[in-house]
Amino acid sequence: xxxxxxxxxxxxxxxxxxxxxxxxxxxxxxxxxxxxxxxxxxxxxxxxxxxxxxxxxxxxxxxxxxxxxxxxxxxxxxxxxxxxxxxxxxxxxxxxxxxxxxxxxxxxxxx
Amino acid sequence: xxxxxxxxxxxxxxxxxxxxxxxxxxxxxxxxxxxxxxxxxxxxxxxxxxxxxxxxxxxxxxxxxxxxxxxxxxxxxxxxxxxxxxxxxxxxxxxxxxxxxxxxxxxxxxxxxx
Numbered sequence: 726x727x728x729x730x731x732x733x734x735x736x737x738x739x740x741x742x743x744x745x746x747x748x749x750x751x752x753x754x755x756x757x758x759x760x761x762x763x764x765x766x767x768x769x770x771x772x773x774x775x776x777x778x779x780x781x782x783x784x785x786x787x788x789x790x791x792x793x794x795x796x797x798x799x800x801x802x803x804x805x806x807x808x809x810x811x812x813x814x815x816x817x818x819x820x821x822x823x824x825x826x827x828x829x830x831x832x833x834x835x836x
Numbered sequence: 837x838x839x840x841x842x843x844x845x846x847x848x849x850x851x852x853x854x855x856x857x858x859x860x861x862x863x864x865x866x867x868x869x870x871x872x873x874x875x876x877x878x879x880x881x882x883x884x885x886x887x888x889x890x891x892x893x894x895x896x897x898x899x900x901x902x903x904x905x906x907x908x909x910x911x912x913x914x915x916x917x918x919x920x921x922x923x924x925x926x927x928x929x930x931x932x933x934x935x936x937x938x939x940x941x942x943x944x945x946x947x948x949x950x
Binding site: 729756757759761766767768769770771774812814816821822823824825826827828829 | 840842867869871876877878879880881884891892894927929936937938939940941942943944946
Protein backbone atom coordinates (compact mmCIF):
# COMPACT_ATOMS: atom_id res chain seq x y z
CA UNK A 726 0.00 0.00 0.00
CA UNK A 727 1.26 3.48 -0.87
CA UNK A 728 2.36 5.36 2.22
CA UNK A 729 4.02 8.65 3.17
CA UNK A 730 5.47 9.22 6.65
CA UNK A 731 6.84 12.55 7.81
CA UNK A 732 9.08 13.17 10.79
CA UNK A 733 9.27 14.81 13.19
CA UNK A 734 5.60 15.66 13.79
CA UNK A 735 6.65 19.00 15.26
CA UNK A 736 9.90 20.92 15.35
CA UNK A 737 10.84 24.01 17.31
CA UNK A 738 13.88 25.99 16.18
CA UNK A 739 15.57 29.17 17.20
CA UNK A 740 15.96 31.76 14.46
CA UNK A 741 19.12 30.90 12.51
CA UNK A 742 19.21 27.26 13.70
CA UNK A 743 19.32 25.06 10.57
CA UNK A 744 17.58 21.68 10.46
CA UNK A 745 15.98 19.07 8.19
CA UNK A 746 12.54 17.57 7.80
CA UNK A 747 12.14 13.98 6.62
CA UNK A 748 9.61 12.38 4.28
CA UNK A 749 9.77 8.59 3.86
CA UNK A 750 7.65 7.02 1.17
CA UNK A 751 6.55 3.65 -0.14
CA UNK A 752 4.93 3.79 -3.55
CA UNK A 753 4.65 1.52 -6.56
CA UNK A 754 6.39 3.67 -9.14
CA UNK A 755 7.13 7.27 -8.21
CA UNK A 756 6.09 9.84 -10.78
CA UNK A 757 6.92 12.80 -8.57
CA UNK A 758 7.39 13.92 -4.97
CA UNK A 759 5.96 17.27 -3.95
CA UNK A 760 6.61 19.61 -1.03
CA UNK A 761 3.97 22.10 0.11
CA UNK A 762 3.83 24.73 2.82
CA UNK A 763 0.55 25.26 4.68
CA UNK A 764 -0.25 28.18 6.97
CA UNK A 765 -3.07 27.80 9.55
CA UNK A 766 -6.52 28.00 7.97
CA UNK A 767 -5.16 28.19 4.42
CA UNK A 768 -4.66 25.82 1.52
CA UNK A 769 -1.28 24.19 0.78
CA UNK A 770 1.16 26.35 -1.17
CA UNK A 771 3.33 24.56 -3.74
CA UNK A 772 7.08 24.62 -3.09
CA UNK A 773 8.94 21.92 -5.08
CA UNK A 774 8.61 18.89 -7.30
CA UNK A 775 11.32 16.21 -7.40
CA UNK A 776 11.23 13.47 -10.01
CA UNK A 777 14.28 11.22 -9.61
CA UNK A 778 16.79 10.13 -6.99
CA UNK A 779 19.65 12.56 -6.66
CA UNK A 780 17.61 15.57 -7.73
CA UNK A 781 17.78 18.76 -5.64
CA UNK A 782 15.73 21.96 -5.75
CA UNK A 783 16.31 25.23 -3.86
CA UNK A 784 14.20 28.24 -3.00
CA UNK A 785 15.47 30.92 -0.66
CA UNK A 786 16.28 29.18 2.65
CA UNK A 787 14.75 25.84 1.57
CA UNK A 788 16.44 22.96 -0.22
CA UNK A 789 14.71 19.69 -1.11
CA UNK A 790 16.53 16.46 -1.93
CA UNK A 791 15.33 13.02 -3.04
CA UNK A 792 16.57 9.44 -2.67
CA UNK A 793 14.84 6.22 -3.66
CA UNK A 794 13.13 5.93 -0.26
CA UNK A 795 12.96 9.42 1.23
CA UNK A 796 13.13 13.14 0.73
CA UNK A 797 14.57 15.83 2.95
CA UNK A 798 13.60 19.46 3.26
CA UNK A 799 16.60 21.36 4.58
CA UNK A 800 15.97 24.75 6.17
CA UNK A 801 19.02 26.97 6.42
CA UNK A 802 19.11 29.84 8.92
CA UNK A 803 15.31 29.88 9.34
CA UNK A 804 13.33 33.01 10.18
CA UNK A 805 10.07 33.28 12.15
CA UNK A 806 8.16 33.69 8.88
CA UNK A 807 9.19 30.15 7.93
CA UNK A 808 6.88 28.86 10.69
CA UNK A 809 4.22 26.67 9.03
CA UNK A 810 3.27 23.05 8.42
CA UNK A 811 5.31 21.43 5.67
CA UNK A 812 3.56 18.68 3.73
CA UNK A 813 5.11 16.00 1.55
CA UNK A 814 3.09 14.18 -1.13
CA UNK A 815 3.76 11.53 -3.75
CA UNK A 816 2.27 11.07 -7.18
CA UNK A 817 2.21 7.45 -8.28
CA UNK A 818 2.74 6.35 -11.85
CA UNK A 819 0.38 4.01 -13.70
CA UNK A 820 -2.60 6.20 -14.45
CA UNK A 821 -3.26 7.41 -10.90
CA UNK A 822 -3.60 11.15 -10.54
CA UNK A 823 -4.19 11.76 -6.87
CA UNK A 824 -1.53 12.98 -4.48
CA UNK A 825 -0.91 10.89 -1.35
CA UNK A 826 0.05 13.17 1.52
CA UNK A 827 1.90 12.69 4.76
CA UNK A 828 0.55 14.20 7.97
CA UNK A 829 3.06 17.05 7.84
CA UNK A 830 5.70 18.56 10.09
CA UNK A 831 4.67 21.60 12.14
CA UNK A 832 7.63 23.98 12.24
CA UNK A 833 7.89 26.82 14.74
CA UNK A 834 10.80 29.25 14.46
CA UNK A 835 11.29 31.52 17.44
CA UNK A 836 13.25 34.82 17.45
CA UNK B 837 -7.01 34.87 -12.77
CA UNK B 838 -4.21 34.38 -10.27
CA UNK B 839 -5.17 31.17 -8.51
CA UNK B 840 -7.78 28.67 -7.44
CA UNK B 841 -10.76 30.20 -5.64
CA UNK B 842 -13.29 28.50 -3.37
CA UNK B 843 -16.60 29.64 -1.94
CA UNK B 844 -17.75 29.89 0.71
CA UNK B 845 -14.66 30.04 2.91
CA UNK B 846 -16.60 28.94 5.97
CA UNK B 847 -19.86 27.06 6.36
CA UNK B 848 -21.66 26.14 9.57
CA UNK B 849 -24.62 23.81 9.18
CA UNK B 850 -26.82 21.61 11.29
CA UNK B 851 -26.63 17.86 11.08
CA UNK B 852 -28.90 16.53 8.36
CA UNK B 853 -28.74 19.61 6.14
CA UNK B 854 -27.32 19.66 2.61
CA UNK B 855 -24.36 21.87 1.70
CA UNK B 856 -22.72 22.80 -1.60
CA UNK B 857 -19.25 24.19 -2.19
CA UNK B 858 -17.87 25.79 -5.32
CA UNK B 859 -14.36 25.73 -6.80
CA UNK B 860 -13.04 27.87 -9.66
CA UNK B 861 -9.73 26.45 -10.94
CA UNK B 862 -6.86 28.23 -12.66
CA UNK B 863 -8.36 28.99 -16.06
CA UNK B 864 -5.91 27.09 -18.26
CA UNK B 865 -5.92 23.95 -16.08
CA UNK B 866 -8.09 21.08 -17.31
CA UNK B 867 -7.78 18.86 -14.23
CA UNK B 868 -9.62 19.63 -11.01
CA UNK B 869 -9.31 17.74 -7.72
CA UNK B 870 -11.19 17.67 -4.41
CA UNK B 871 -9.47 16.74 -1.14
CA UNK B 872 -10.59 16.70 2.48
CA UNK B 873 -8.34 17.62 5.40
CA UNK B 874 -8.96 17.09 9.10
CA UNK B 875 -6.99 18.65 11.92
CA UNK B 876 -3.43 17.38 12.17
CA UNK B 877 -3.65 15.32 8.99
CA UNK B 878 -2.60 15.80 5.40
CA UNK B 879 -5.21 16.24 2.66
CA UNK B 880 -7.02 13.05 1.55
CA UNK B 881 -8.07 12.62 -2.07
CA UNK B 882 -11.81 12.54 -2.80
CA UNK B 883 -12.24 12.81 -6.57
CA UNK B 884 -10.88 14.39 -9.74
CA UNK B 885 -12.10 15.62 -13.11
CA UNK B 886 -10.42 15.98 -16.44
CA UNK B 887 -12.46 18.60 -18.23
CA UNK B 888 -16.08 17.63 -17.44
CA UNK B 889 -15.43 13.90 -16.92
CA UNK B 890 -15.13 12.55 -13.38
CA UNK B 891 -12.33 10.00 -13.76
CA UNK B 892 -11.55 8.80 -10.26
CA UNK B 893 -13.40 8.61 -6.94
CA UNK B 894 -12.05 7.61 -3.56
CA UNK B 895 -13.82 5.06 -1.39
CA UNK B 896 -13.99 7.94 1.11
CA UNK B 897 -16.60 9.50 -1.16
CA UNK B 898 -19.79 7.99 0.22
CA UNK B 899 -23.15 8.10 -1.55
CA UNK B 900 -23.94 11.33 0.31
CA UNK B 901 -21.18 13.12 -1.61
CA UNK B 902 -21.52 14.18 -5.22
CA UNK B 903 -19.30 16.33 -7.39
CA UNK B 904 -19.90 17.91 -10.77
CA UNK B 905 -17.97 19.94 -13.29
CA UNK B 906 -20.67 20.64 -15.86
CA UNK B 907 -18.78 22.61 -18.49
CA UNK B 908 -15.23 21.71 -17.63
CA UNK B 909 -14.73 24.96 -15.78
CA UNK B 910 -15.91 25.42 -12.17
CA UNK B 911 -16.88 22.46 -9.97
CA UNK B 912 -19.32 21.91 -7.14
CA UNK B 913 -19.14 19.43 -4.27
CA UNK B 914 -22.42 18.63 -2.54
CA UNK B 915 -22.80 16.80 0.74
CA UNK B 916 -26.30 15.55 1.53
CA UNK B 917 -27.60 14.79 5.03
CA UNK B 918 -24.46 16.10 6.70
CA UNK B 919 -23.02 14.29 9.71
CA UNK B 920 -20.68 15.60 12.40
CA UNK B 921 -17.91 13.47 10.92
CA UNK B 922 -18.10 15.57 7.75
CA UNK B 923 -16.60 18.53 9.61
CA UNK B 924 -13.30 19.24 7.86
CA UNK B 925 -11.52 21.57 5.45
CA UNK B 926 -12.53 20.84 1.85
CA UNK B 927 -9.74 21.73 -0.57
CA UNK B 928 -9.85 22.11 -4.32
CA UNK B 929 -6.78 21.93 -6.55
CA UNK B 930 -6.14 22.18 -10.28
CA UNK B 931 -3.39 21.15 -12.68
CA UNK B 932 -2.51 20.60 -16.31
CA UNK B 933 -3.28 17.12 -17.68
CA UNK B 934 0.35 16.52 -18.62
CA UNK B 935 3.81 17.78 -17.92
CA UNK B 936 4.76 18.51 -14.34
CA UNK B 937 1.48 17.37 -12.71
CA UNK B 938 1.88 20.05 -10.06
CA UNK B 939 -1.39 20.65 -8.26
CA UNK B 940 -2.21 24.16 -7.05
CA UNK B 941 -4.62 24.46 -4.15
CA UNK B 942 -7.29 26.95 -3.27
CA UNK B 943 -7.84 28.44 0.21
CA UNK B 944 -10.35 25.75 1.18
CA UNK B 945 -13.86 25.72 2.62
CA UNK B 946 -14.05 25.04 6.36
CA UNK B 947 -17.22 23.02 7.14
CA UNK B 948 -18.53 22.74 10.68
CA UNK B 949 -21.49 20.44 11.29
CA UNK B 950 -23.26 21.06 14.61
